[in-house]
Amino acid sequence: MLRIIAGFENPDAGAVSIDDIDILPLPPNRRHANTVFQNYALFPHLTVFENVAFSMRLKRASRKDVQLKVSDYLHLVELDGQADKMPSQLSGGQKQRVAIARALINEPSVLLLDEPLSALDAKLRQHMLIELDSIHDKIGITFIYVTHDQQEALSVSDRIAVMDKGNVLQVGTPYEIYESPADIFVANFIGETNLFQASVKAVEGELVDLEVPELGDIRVTTTCPVSVGATVNFTIRPEKIRISRAQPTLASEYNILQGTVEEPIYTGFQTKYFVRIDGTTTMKIFKQHINYTDEGPDIHWKDSVYVWWHAEDGYIVEDRPQ
Amino acid sequence: MAANVYKPRKPYRLSKYVFIFAIAFLFMPLAVLVAYSFNAGKTMAWHGFSFVWYEKLLFSSDELWKAVVNSLIIALSSAAVSTVIGTAGAIGVNWHQFKLKTYVRGATFLPLILPEIIIGVSLLIFFAGIGIHLGLFTIFIAHTSFNLPFVFLMVLARLEEFDYSIIEAAKDLGARERDALVKIIIPISRPGIISAFLMAVTMSLEDFVITFFVAGPGSTTLPLYVYSMIRFGVSPVINALSVVLISGTILLTLSARNLLKYIADR
Numbered sequence: 001m002l003r004i005i006a007g008f009e010n011p012d013a014g015a016v017s018i019d020d021i022d023i024l025p026l027p028p029n030r031r032h033a034n035t036v037f038q039n040y041a042l043f044p045h046l047t048v049f050e051n052v053a054f055s056m057r058l059k060r061a062s063r064k065d066v067q068l069k070v071s072d073y074l075h076l077v078e079l080d081g082q083a084d085k086m087p088s089q090l091s092g093g094q095k096q097r098v099a100i101a102r103a104l105i106n107e108p109s110v111l112l113l114d115e116p117l118s119a120l121d122a123k124l125r126q127h128m129l130i131e132l133d134s135i136h137d138k139i140g141i142t143f144i145y146v147t148h149d150q151q152e153a154l155s156v157s158d159r160i161a162v163m164d165k166g167n168v169l170q171v172g173t174p175y176e177i178y179e180s181p182a183d184i185f186v187a188n189f190i191g192e193t194n195l196f197q198a199s200v201k202a203v204e205g206e207l208v209d210l211e212v213p214e215l216g217d218i219r220v221t222t223t224c225p226v227s228v229g230a231t232v233n234f235t236i237r238p239e240k241i242r243i244s245r246a247q248p249t250l251a252s253e254y255n256i257l258q259g260t261v262e263e264p265i266y267t268g269f270q271t272k273y274f275v276r277i278d279g280t281t282t283m284k285i286f287k288q289h290i291n292y293t294d295e296g297p298d299i300h301w302k303d304s305v306y307v308w309w310h311a312e313d314g315y316i317v318e319d320r321p322q
Numbered sequence: 323m324a325a326n327v328y329k330p331r332k333p334y335r336l337s338k339y340v341f342i343f344a345i346a347f348l349f350m351p352l353a354v355l356v357a358y359s360f361n362a363g364k365t366m367a368w369h370g371f372s373f374v375w376y377e378k379l380l381f382s383s384d385e386l387w388k389a390v391v392n393s394l395i396i397a398l399s400s401a402a403v404s405t406v407i408g409t410a411g412a413i414g415v416n417w418h419q420f421k422l423k424t425y426v427r428g429a430t431f432l433p434l435i436l437p438e439i440i441i442g443v444s445l446l447i448f449f450a451g452i453g454i455h456l457g458l459f460t461i462f463i464a465h466t467s468f469n470l471p472f473v474f475l476m477v478l479a480r481l482e483e484f485d486y487s488i489i490e491a492a493k494d495l496g497a498r499e500r501d502a503l504v505k506i507i508i509p510i511s512r513p514g515i516i517s518a519f520l521m522a523v524t525m526s527l528e529d530f531v532i533t534f535f536v537a538g539p540g541s542t543t544l545p546l547y548v549y550s551m552i553r554f555g556v557s558p559v560i561n562a563l564s565v566v567l568i569s570g571t572i573l574l575t576l577s578a579r580n581l582l583k584y585i586a587d588r
Binding site for chain 2: 045
C-alpha cells in the first residue's frame with residue numbers, strides 16, 4: 001500500500017489523494033509523500049550530510065540554505081556531528097535517523113514508513129519508537145506507518161487500519177481496535193486473547209447468556225443485536241480475568257470458573273497463567289503484580305484456582321461478513 | 323593416554339610442492355627473458371651484462387615506437403567507447419523489461435566463446451563488404467566490438483548487487499530518471515566501470531589475432547610489430563621490450579588496485 005501511495009506501483013482500482021489532490025497520475029518524484037524505507041536505502045557513496053541534502057540539491061537550493069536546513073534536520077534526529085560520516089560507518093539506529101531526516105527535509109505532507117524499526121534490536125526499537133513519536137509531535141505531518149508489530153502499532157498510532165491479505169478489516173483508534181475488534185482476525189492479531197465459539201441461550205437487553213462448549217454458561221454484555229440460538233464468537237482479554245486460590249463471593253454479573261494452573265510464567269511485573277478449565281480448554285490469564293503482597297507469585301503449577309471476570313469485560317466478536 | 327592424543331599430520335606437504343612447481347612453471351620463462359634482455363651477446367650464450375638492447379630499443383627503433391603509439395591510441399579510444407556503450411547497455415538490460423531480454427543477454431556471451439579467428443575473419447569480410455579501407459579506424463571498430471561484451475558483463479555484475487530501493491529512494495526524493503542515473507547509479511557503480519575500462523585497455527593492447535585481420539598498411543600495432551620482428555629471428559630488442567611491458571603491466575595492476583580501493587573507500 002505504501003508503494004502505491006509513494007508511486008512505485010499502480011493500484012488496480014481506487015484513488016489516492018493528498019490534500020484533496022489526486023496523486024495517482026503523478027510520478028514518485030512529484031508527490032508530496034516521502035518514504036522511509038525498510039532497509040534505509042541510504043546512498044552508500046554519499047556522506048550523511050549529502051544523503052540528507054539530496055532532495056535540496058536536486059532543487060538547486062543555495063549553498064547557505066542547504067547548510068542551514070540539513071543541520072536543522074540532523075539536529076532534529078540527533079545526529080549532530082555525524083554529518084561527514086559515510087553510511088557504512090553508522091549503526092542501524094543512526095542509519096534509520098538519516099533515512100528519516102532525508103525524507104523529512106523535503107517537507108512532505110505525508111511521511112510513509114515501511115516497517116522502519118524491523119531491522120533494529122528490541123531495545124533500540126523501543127527507543128526509536130519514542131523518538132519517532134516526538135519527531136511526529138514536532139513536525140505535525142501525517143505519518144503512515146506500516147508494521148507487523150501490533151505493540152508498535154498500538155503505542156504510536158492515532159488511527160490504525162488492520163489489514164489482512166490486502167483488505168482493510170477495521171479502521172479505528174488503538175483503543176477501539178483493542179477493545180472492540182471488528183472480527184476474529186483483528187481480535188487475534190492485536191494483543192492476546194481467549195477466543196471461543198458460543199451459542200446464544202438468552203438475551204435480556206444488553207446482557208446475553210451464552211453457552212460455550214468448553215466453559216459452560218457465560219454472561220456477557222454486547223451492543224450489537226444477537227438473537228437466541230445464533231452462533232457467535234466470544235472473546236475475553238487475559239488481563240481482564242482475575243485469578244485466586246480462594247473462592248471469591250461475587251454478584252451474578254460475574255462469570256466464575258474453576259481450573260488448574262498448567263503453566264505460570266513469571267515476568268516480574270506480571271505473571272501469565274495458562275489455566276486448564278475443567279480439563280477441557282486452556283485460558284490465558286495475566287495478573288499484574290500491583291502490590292508486593294500480591295498473591296500472584298504464590299500461585300503455583302498444578303494449583304487449583306478460581307478465575308472470574310465481569311460480564312462487561314467479555315466481548316462478542318462479529319463474524320467477518322463474507 | 324599419550325597414544326590417544328591427536329597429532330595433526332604435517333599438512334599440505336604435497337600441495338606446497340605443487341604450488342612451488344606451478345609458480346616456477348609460470349615465472350621461469352619470464353625470468354629467463356628478463357635475464358637475457360641484459361645479455362651483451364645476440365645468442366643464447368651469456369656474453370656479460372649490458373644495456374645494449376635497451377639502448378637499441380630506445381634510440382633506434384622508430385618503427386616499434388610508432389606501433390606502441392598506435393596501440394595506445396586504439397586501446398584508449400576503443401576502451402573509452404566500449405565502456406560508455408557497455409555501461410549504458412548493462413544499465414538498460416538490468417532495469418528495463420523488454421521482449422528478447424534473455425536473448426540479448428545470451429547474445430553478449432557469444433563473442434566470448436567464439437574463436438577470435440572467426441571474429442577476425444568475419445570483421446574482415448564485413449569491412450571489405452562495405453568498402454572501408456583497412457587501417458587504424460577498422461582496428462578501433464574491431465577492438466570496440468570485442469571489448470563490449472566484457473565491459474557489459476563486468477558492469478552488469480556490479481549492477482546486479484545494486485539495491486533497487488536506493489533508486490526508488492532517489493526518485494522518492496525528487497530525482498528524475500536522469501538525476502538518478504548521474505547522481506546515484508553511475509557513482510555507485512564507478513569501481514565496476516573503471517575496472518571494466520582497464521580490462522578493455524589491457525585486452526585491446528594485447529590483441530593479436532583480430533587485429534591481424536583488420537589492420538592495414540601503416541596501422542601496425544605493437545603485437546603485430548613484435549610478430550613481424552620475430553619472423554626475422556628473435557631479436558634481443560624484443561626481450562628488452564618485454565621487460566618494459568612486464569614492468570609497465572605490474573605497475574599498472576598495482577596502481578589500478580590502489581585506485582579501485584581508493585574509490586571504494588570514498
